Amino acid sequence: MIVEPAPAKLNLALHVRARRDDGYHELETLFAFVTDGDQVTIAPADVDSFAITGPFGAGLAGEGDNLVTRARDAFRAVFGEGDAHAITLDKHLPVASGIGGGSADAAATLRAMARGSGVAADDPRLMTIAAALGSDVPACLVGRTMIGRGRGERLEPIEAPHWPVLLVNPGVAVSTAAVFAGWDRMDRGPLAHGDALTIALAGRNDLEAPARALAPAIDVVLALLETQPGVTLARMSGSGATCFALFADAADCRAAAATVAAAQPGWWCLETALA
Ligand code: C5P
Numbered sequence: 001m002i003v004e005p006a007p008a009k010l011n012l013a014l015h016v017r018a019r020r021d022d023g024y025h026e027l028e029t030l031f032a033f034v035t036d037g038d039q040v041t042i043a044p045a046d047v048d049s050f051a052i053t054g055p056f057g058a059g060l061a062g063e064g065d066n067l068v069t070r071a072r073d074a075f076r077a078v079f080g081e082g083d084a085h086a087i088t089l090d091k092h093l094p095v096a097s098g099i100g101g102g103s104a105d106a107a108a109t110l111r112a113m114a115r116g117s118g119v120a121a122d123d124p125r126l127m128t129i130a131a132a133l134g135s136d137v138p139a140c141l142v143g144r145t146m147i148g149r150g151r152g153e154r155l156e157p158i159e160a161p162h163w164p165v166l167l168v169n170p171g172v173a174v175s176t177a178a179v180f181a182g183w184d185r186m187d188r189g190p191l192a193h194g195d196a197l198t199i200a201l202a203g204r205n206d207l208e209a210p211a212r213a214l215a216p217a218i219d220v221v222l223a224l225l226e227t228q229p230g231v232t233l234a235r236m237s238g239s240g241a242t243c244f245a246l247f248a249d250a251a252d253c254r255a256a257a258a259t260v261a262a263a264q265p266g267w268w269c270l271e272t273a274l275a
Contacts, residue, residue, distance in 0.1 A: 009100030013203025098238030107140035164253035182210025211240035
C-alpha cells in the first residue's frame with residue numbers, strides 16, 4: 001500500500017501578465033506548499049476502485065471525472081496498464097478554493113503510481129502528464145517553493161522560510177475560469193527580484209479583484225487577516241476564495257486562528273506552515 005500526501009498549494013504572489021490566444025493566461029507566480037493537505041492511498045486490488053473519504057469528500061462524491069482517476073488513466077496510457085488499484089482520496093482541503101486541492105490530488109496520484117511501478121520520481125514523462133492534467137499539477141508534482149511562468153508549468157526552485165501560515169476559506173466555491181475571465185487585462189508588471197519573502201511582499205494577486213467581485217466574502221476574510229497581530233502578509237491564493245496570512249511567529253499564527261474561529265465559526269481555518 002502506498003500513501004502519498006497531497007499538500008495544499010499557495011500562490012504567495014500571482015501576477016497575470018497577458019491573455020493568450022489559447023484562452024489561458026501568461027502568469028508569473030510564486031508557488032509554495034504547506035505541511036497539510038489531502039492524502040491519496042493506492043493499494044493493489046483485483047479490480048479498479050476509487051473512494052473518497054474525509055471532511056470535504058461529500059462535495060466530490062458522484063463526480064465521475066475526478067482528477068485522481070484521470071491522473072491514474074493518464075499514467076497508465078504512458079507507462080502501461082499494470083495491476084488494478086484501489087485508490088482512496090482522503091479529502092481535507094475545500095474544493096474549488098484556490099489552494100490546488102484537485103491538482104495536488106492528481107500530482108499525488110502520479111507520484112504514488114510512479115512509486116508503485118518503479119518509475120523514477122524525476123522521470124520527465126511525469127511532468128508532461130502533469131501539464132496535460134492542469135496548469136498547477138506540474139508545480140504540485142514537485143511540491144516545493146518555486147517561481148512558475150507560462151501557464152504555471154515553467155518552474156524554477158527558490159528557497160523560502162518554513163513560516164507559520166493560516167489558511168482561511170469563507171465557504172464559497174469560486175470557478176477558476178470565471179475569475180480569470182474577470183481579469184481586467186491590465187499588465188501590472190513582473191515579480192520582483194530577490195528571495196522568496198521579498199518577491200511575496202513586493203507582489204500581489206491580480207486575481208483578487210475579479211474574485212472579490214464574484215465572492216464579496218473574500219473582502220471580509222482579508223479585512224480580518226490583515227488586522228491580526230504579527231501578520232507579515234495577508235493575501236488571496238490562486239483564484240480564491242481561500243486567503244492566507246503569513247506569520248514569523250507560531251504563537252501569533254495560533255492566536256489569529258483562535259480569533260478567526262471565534263469570529264466566524266462557519267469558516268474553514270487551517271493553522272499550518274510553509275513546507
Ligand atoms: O489548467 P486548469 O484546468 O487548472 O485551468 C482551469 C481554468 O483556469 C482554465 O480553463 C482557464 O480558464 C483558467 N486558467 C487560465 N490561465 C492559466 C491557468 C488557468 O486562464 N494560466
